[in-house]
Amino acid sequence: MQTETKLLPFIDFHPINCSDSNEKIKVVVRFRTNDSKDIDSIQIKEDGKSVTIKRNENLRKSQTLTHRGSIRGVSIDPNIQQKTKFFTYDAVTDKEDQKFFYESYAKDNVIAFLKGYNSTILAYGSTGSGKTFTIVGDESIESKILKSNFQDSFEQKEKYGILPRSIQTIYDELEKAHEKGIKYQLRCSYLEVYNEELTDMLSRSGQNQASKKPIIQECPKKGIVIQNMVEEPVNSYKEIMKCLQKGLANRKVCITQDNSRSSRSHTIFMLNLEQIQLDQTQILSRLCIVDLAGSEKLQSNHKNRLQETKNINTSLLTLAKCITHLSKAQDKNEKKHVPFRESKLTRILKESLGGNSKTTLICAARFSDRFQEETIQTLRFAREAKKIQNELAVKIVYTEEQLLEQIQKLKQENEMLINQIFNLKKQYSQDQANNLDLISQNLTATSANTIEQINKNNKDTLKNGQSNNLKSRNDIGQQSKQTSMGIDQSILAKQYQELMSYKMRYDSLKNSSEEQIMKLNKEIQFLNQQLAKPSDQMIQEIEQTIQKLSSKYYQQEQEIQQEKKIMRDVQKVLAETQTSPMMKNQNDFQISTEDEEAARNSEDSTGCRYIECINNKLKIKKFENLFVEFEKQYSKLYLENQQSRNILQEISQRLKGINVNDFNILNESQYQMSRDHDSLVDIDDKSYNDDQLFTKSYDEQQEELFLNNLNKEINEFEKQDRQIQESIQQFSAKLNKFKVMNQRCAVEKNVNDFDSFYKIQTQSDTIIPLNLIEELGIQSKHDEEIRSPISSILPFENRGSSRRDKMKMYKNGLNSSYYGEKTPQSIFKPYNSYFNQQEITPSNRLNQSYMSNSSKFSEVLDQNLADIDLSRIENSNYDDYEDDNISENLYGNHKYQNGNQKPPHQKQLFQEENIDILNMSDITQTKRPLQKQKSMNLSHNNLSFYNESSESPQVSKLNSSDIFGINRKHSIHIGRQSLKLKNRVAISSKNQ
Numbered sequence: 001m002q003t004e005t006k007l008l009p010f011i012d013f014h015p016i017n018c019s020d021s022n023e024k025i026k027v028v029v030r031f032r033t034n035d036s037k038d039i040d041s042i043q044i045k046e047d048g049k050s051v052t053i054k055r056n057e058n059l060r061k062s063q064t065l066t067h068r069g070s071i072r073g074v075s076i077d078p079n080i081q082q083k084t085k086f087f088t089y090d091a092v093t094d095k096e097d098q099k100f101f102y103e104s105y106a107k108d109n110v111i112a113f114l115k116g117y118n119s120t121i122l123a124y125g126s127t128g129s130g131k132t133f134t135i136v137g138d139e140s141i142e143s144k145i146l147k148s149n150f151q152d153s154f155e156q157k158e159k160y161g162i163l164p165r166s167i168q169t170i171y172d173e174l175e176k177a178h179e180k181g182i183k184y185q186l187r188c189s190y191l192e193v194y195n196e197e198l199t200d201m202l203s204r205s206g207q208n209q210a211s212k213k214p215i216i217q218e219c220p221k222k223g224i225v226i227q228n229m230v231e232e233p234v235n236s237y238k239e240i241m242k243c244l245q246k247g248l249a250n251r252k253v254c255i256t257q258d259n260s261r262s263s264r265s266h267t268i269f270m271l272n273l274e275q276i277q278l279d280q281t282q283i284l285s286r287l288c289i290v291d292l293a294g295s296e297k298l299q300s301n302h303k304n305r306l307q308e309t310k311n312i313n314t315s316l317l318t319l320a321k322c323i324t325h326l327s328k329a330q331d332k333n334e335k336k337h338v339p340f341r342e343s344k345l346t347r348i349l350k351e352s353l354g355g356n357s358k359t360t361l362i363c364a365a366r367f368s369d370r371f372q373e374e375t376i377q378t379l380r381f382a383r384e385a386k387k388i389q390n391e392l393a394v395k396i397v398y399t400e401e402q403l404l405e406q407i408q409k410l411k412q413e414n415e416m417l418i419n420q421i422f423n424l425k426k427q428y429s430q431d432q433a434n435n436l437d438l439i440s441q442n443l444t445a446t447s448a449n450t451i452e453q454i455n456k457n458n459k460d461t462l463k464n465g466q467s468n469n470l471k472s473r474n475d476i477g478q479q480s481k482q483t484s485m486g487i488d489q490s491i492l493a494k495q496y497q498e499l500m501s502y503k504m505r506y507d508s509l510k511n512s513s514e515e516q517i518m519k520l521n522k523e524i525q526f527l528n529q530q531l532a533k534p535s536d537q538m539i540q541e542i543e544q545t546i547q548k549l550s551s552k553y554y555q556q557e558q559e560i561q562q563e564k565k566i567m568r569d570v571q572k573v574l575a576e577t578q579t580s581p582m583m584k585n586q587n588d589f590q591i592s593t594e595d596e597e598a599a600r601n602s603e604d605s606t607g608c609r610y611i612e613c614i615n616n617k618l619k620i621k622k623f624e625n626l627f628v629e630f631e632k633q634y635s636k637l638y639l640e641n642q643q644s645r646n647i648l649q650e651i652s653q654r655l656k657g658i659n660v661n662d663f664n665i666l667n668e669s670q671y672q673m674s675r676d677h678d679s680l681v682d683i684d685d686k687s688y689n690d691d692q693l694f695t696k697s698y699d700e701q702q703e704e705l706f707l708n709n710l711n712k713e714i715n716e717f718e719k720q721d722r723q724i725q726e727s728i729q730q731f732s733a734k735l736n737k738f739k740v741m742n743q744r745c746a747v748e749k750n751v752n753d754f755d756s757f758y759k760i761q762t763q764s765d766t767i768i769p770l771n772l773i774e775e776l777g778i779q780s781k782h783d784e785e786i787r788s789p790i791s792s793i794l795p796f797e798n799r800g801s802s803r804r805d806k807m808k809m810y811k812n813g814l815n816s817s818y819y820g821e822k823t824p825q826s827i828f829k830p831y832n833s834y835f836n837q838q839e840i841t842p843s844n845r846l847n848q849s850y851m852s853n854s855s856k857f858s859e860v861l862d863q864n865l866a867d868i869d870l871s872r873i874e875n876s877n878y879d880d881y882e883d884d885n886i887s888e889n890l891y892g893n894h895k896y897q898n899g900n901q902k903p904p905h906q907k908q909l910f911q912e913e914n915i916d917i918l919n920m921s922d923i924t925q926t927k928r929p930l931q932k933q934k935s936m937n938l939s940h941n942n943l944s945f946y947n948e949s950s951e952s953p954q955v956s957k958l959n960s961s962d963i964f965g966i967n968r969k970h971s972i973h974i975g976r977q978s979l980k981l982k983n984r985v986a987i988s989s990k991n992q
C-alpha cells in the first residue's frame with residue numbers, strides 16, 4: 001500500500017548517551033574467500049584489523065595501459081621494486097561465514113536501529129568483489145528469495161547475507177518489544193539509483209512512473225525525505241521478505257566479465273520504524289542497507305553499457321569525493337563544503353556520511369592480482385571513510401500532551417531566563433560600581449605616595465634649582481601622553497591616579513601655605529607687641545617725669561608769682577618812698593645799724609617811716625635773690641624737659657620706623673606665600689629660616705623664574721588633565737558599548753541559540769518585553785525592505801504551481817515574493833497552517849535585525865553571485881583524490897574537464913526537483929550556540945554570508961546546494977512573517 005510521507009508535528013533529537021553521540025564510521029574490509037590467489041601479495045594481519053599489499057608496478061602499468069585501450073604489450077621490468085602498502089581498519093576478514101560476519105560487524109547497527117538510532121550498512125567495492133554476496137547472499141540465496149515463500153530451512157538460512165538476517169533480528173526484537181507493550185510501525189522502502197535516476201522498486205507496475213518519480217528532499221529535523229516513495233507497512237518477517245523479493249526482482253543486473261549477475265545499480269533497502277514507548281513517546285529511526293553497484297573498467301563497446309558504467313563510476317566517484325572531503329574536514333577539524341548534491345546516491349547517503357547515523361562500511365575486495373589496482377582503490381577509499389565521524393541522536397516525536405508539558409516548561413524557563421538577564425544586568429552595573437570604588441581606593445593610596453615623592457623632589461629642586469623638577473614633570477607628561485593613547489583600563493587608572501595625586505598635592509600645598517601665613521601673622525602680632533612694649537613704658541616714664549617736672553615748675557612758678565606780687569608791692573611802696581625826701585638818695589635805702597638805731601630811738605614819725613622803708617629795702621633784696629634762684633632752677637628744668645622731649649621724639653620716631661618696615665616685610669611674605677601655593681618651599685622644614693624667606697621674597701629674578709616654572713607646571717597639569725579626561729571619556733564610551741554587547745550576549749547565551757529563542761517565543765506565546773529588546777540594542781528595522789532573493793535566482797518555472805500563479809508573479813516582477821502572499825499555498829502544504837497562525841513577535845524582529853545586519857554586506861557580495869554560476873562544477877575534476885588513476889579508472893578515460901561527462905547541471909537539479917522550503921520551526925532543535933551559526937541573507941541577486949561571532953562580513957562562495965539547503969550542512973529558514981509581510985527570507989547555514 002502506498003502511503004504519503006507523514007509530516008510529524010514536532011521532532012526532537014536526543015543523544016541517549018553523550019559518549020555514544022560521536023561515532024566514527026566503522027569500516028570492515030572483506031576479501032572474497034573463493035578468489036584465486038595468484039601471488040601472495042595480500043596479507044591479512046593476525047590482529048584481524050590490518051592488511052598489507054605488495055604493489056606490483058609492472059602490473060599497475062600493464063593494467064593502466066590495458067584499460068586505456070592499449071593493445072600493445074607492456075615491457076615488464078624484473079628489477080622494478082614492489083612497494084608494500086599497509087592499511088588498518090576496524091576489521092579485515094576473508095571468512096566466508098555469513099553468520100559470523102553479520103553478528104560481528106552488522107548486527108550492532110540493527111540493534112542501534114531498534115533502539116532509535118538511524119543506521120546504515122553500506123557495501124562498496126569493485127565489480128565481482130562480493131558486495132551482493134555480503135548484503136543478500138550468494139546466487140543460490142538470491143534466486144531462492146526470488147522464488148521462495150520464505151519458509152526456508154535452517155541450512156538455507158545459514159547462507160543468508162546481512163539483509164535477510166537483519167530482517168530476522170528486527171522481527172525477533174520487535175516481537176519482544178511488543179510483548180512489553182511497546183507499539184511500533186515498520187515501513188519498508190526499496191530504492192534504486194540507475195543512470196542517475198531514482199526508481200522505486202516497490203512501486204506497482206502500470207502506474208505513471210513519471211509522475212510518481214521519487215524526489216529527494218531534505219529536512220534538518222527529519223533528515224533525508226524521499227517524496228513519492230512507497231513506504232510499505234510491514235508487520236511480519238514474511239511481508240518484509242516479500243518486499244525484498246520484489247526489489248531484487250526489479251533490480252537491474254547483467255553479466256559482466258567479472259560477475260555473472262553484476263548489479264548495475266545502487267540499491268537502498270530502507271526500513272522506517274516508529275516506536276511508541278510506554279510513556280507514549282514516539283521514536284523514529286531508519287535503517288538503510290545499501291548495495292552499491294561495482295565500479296568497472298570501461299571496456300564495452302556497447303553504447304548503453306558504456307553510459308551505464310560511466311554513470312556508476314560517476315556516482316561512485318562523487319561518493320569517494322564526498323568521503324575525501326569529509327575525512328579532510330575531520331583531519332583539519334574544520335567545516336568544509338561536501339559535494340553531496342553532485343549525485344543522487346550521495347544525496348540519499350548524506351545522513352549516513354558524517355550525519356546522524358550509525359554507519360558501517362563494508363568494503364569488498366579481491367585477493368587476485370588481476371584486481372590489484374581496484375583493491376588498492378577500495379582500500380584507500382576505506383581508509384578515508386574510516387576518518388569520518390557521525391553524530392548520533394535519537395529522533396523523538398512528542399505527543400500533544402508532551403508538547404503542552406514542554407511548552408509549560410519552556411514558559412517557566414523563559415521567565416527564569418528573563419529574570420536571569422535582569423539579574424545579570426544588575427550584577428554587571430554593581431560590578432562596575434565596585435570596580436570604580438576599588439580604583440578610587442587605589443588612587444587615594446597611591447596619591448599619598450606620589451605627594452611624598454613630589455615633596456622630596458621639591459626639596460631637591462629648591463636645593464639644586466628647578467631643572468630636575470621640570471625634567472621629572474616632562475617625564476610624567478611624556479608618560480601620560482603615551483598612556484592616553486591606549487584605552488587599557490589599568491593605564492587610565494594609572495593616569496587618573498597621577499591626576500589625583502597632583503590635585504592632592506595642590507590641596508596640601510595650599511593648606512600648608514595658609515597655615516604658614518597664619519603662623520607668620522601670629523609672629524608679626526607678637527613682634528608688634530614686643531616692639532610696642534618698651535616704647536610705651538618709656539613714654540609713660542617720660543610723661544610721668546614731665547608731669548612731675550611740670551607740677552614742680554608750676555609750684556615754683558606760683559611761688560615766683562607770689563614773690564613777684566610781693567615785689568611789685570614793695571616796688572610800689574618804694575616808689576612812694578622815693579618821692580619822699582627820704583628816698584632822694586638811693587644809698588639812703590641802705591640801712592645801717594646806726595640809722596636803724598637812730599630811727600628806733602627817734603619818736604619822730606619820719607623816723608618811723610624811715611625804719612619801715614629800710615625794712616622794705618631789705619625785703620626786696622631778699623626777694624631779688626630768690627627770683628634769681630628761681631630763674632636758675634627754671635632754666636635747668638626747661639633744659640631737662642627739652643632733652644626728654646627729644647628722646648621721646650627719637651624713640652617714637654624709631655618705633656614708627658620699625659613698624660613700617662616690619663609690616664612691609666610681613667606683607668611681602670604674605671603676598672609671596674599666597675601666590676606660592678605650589679611653591680617648592682617646604683614649610684614644615686624647620687631648617688628653613690626667615691632670613692631665607694626674606695631673601696627669596698626680595699630676589700625678583702628668582703621670583704620670576706619661580707613663577708614661570710610654576711605656570712609651566714600648571715599648564716602641564718592642565719594638559720595632562722585634559723588628555724586624561726578625553727581618555728576617560730573614550731574608555732567610558734567603549735565600556736558602554738561593551739556593556740550593551742555583553743547584555744546582548746547574555747540574552748543570546750541564555751536563550752541558548754536563536755532557534756531556541758524562536759521556539760520559546762512561538763511555543764510559549766511569551767513575548768520578551770519590547771523595552772528589553774530595545775535596551776539591548778536589538779531593535780528591528782521595520783522600514784527596511786528586503787526583497788525576496790530566491791525568486792530572482794530560481795528558474796522562473798519553479799516559482800508557481802499553476803500558470804495563473806506564474807502570471808501573477810510575472811506581473812509583480814522578479815522582486816515580488818515567491819514565498820510571499822502571492823505564493824501558491826500548496827507549495828507550503830504541510831506548513832501553511834503553521835505559518836498562518838504566526839504573529840510578529842520580538843524574536844521576529846530579532847531575526848529582522850540579523851537580516852538587516854547582513855544586508856549591509858550585500859554590496860560586497862554583488863560579485864559573489866557570479867560565483868554561484870556553474871563554472872565551479874564544470875571545471876571541477878577529481879584532483880582532490882590522492883591518485884589520478886582512481887578518477888581514470890572509475891571514470892574511464894574521461895575526466896570531468898574533458899567535457900564528455902559532466903555531473904548534472906545545477907539548473908537541471910532545480911528543474912527536476914522541488915526546492916525544499918523548510919519552516920524555521922523544523923530546525924529549532926539545534927544544540928549549537930548562536931555565535932557559531934552563520935546567517936545568510938539573500939537579497940535581490942546578492943548573497944551575503946554573515947557570521948554573528950565576527951564583526952566583519954564573511955564572504956563565501958556559495959553554490960546552489962548551499963543556498964537551497966539540500967546538503968546536510970545548510971538549510972533554509974523562512975521567517976514566519978515572510979509569508980504574510982515583507983517577503984523576508986532568512987537563510988541560515990548550520991555548519992557543525
Ligand SMILES: Nc1ncnc2c1ncn2[C@@H]1O[C@H](COP(=O)(O)OP(=O)(O)OP(=O)(O)O)[C@@H](O)[C@H]1O
Pocket residue numbers: 031032033034094095096125126127128129130131132133134137138139256259261262263264292293294295364
Ligand atoms: N566472500 C565470498 N566468499 C565466497 N564467494 C564469494 C564471496 N564474495 C563473493 N563471492 C562470489 O563472487 C561472485 C561475485 O559476487 P557478488 O555478485 O557479490 O559481487 P558484487 O560485488 O556484488 O559485484 P557487482 O558489483 O558486479 O554486483 C559471486 O558468485 C559470489 O558468490
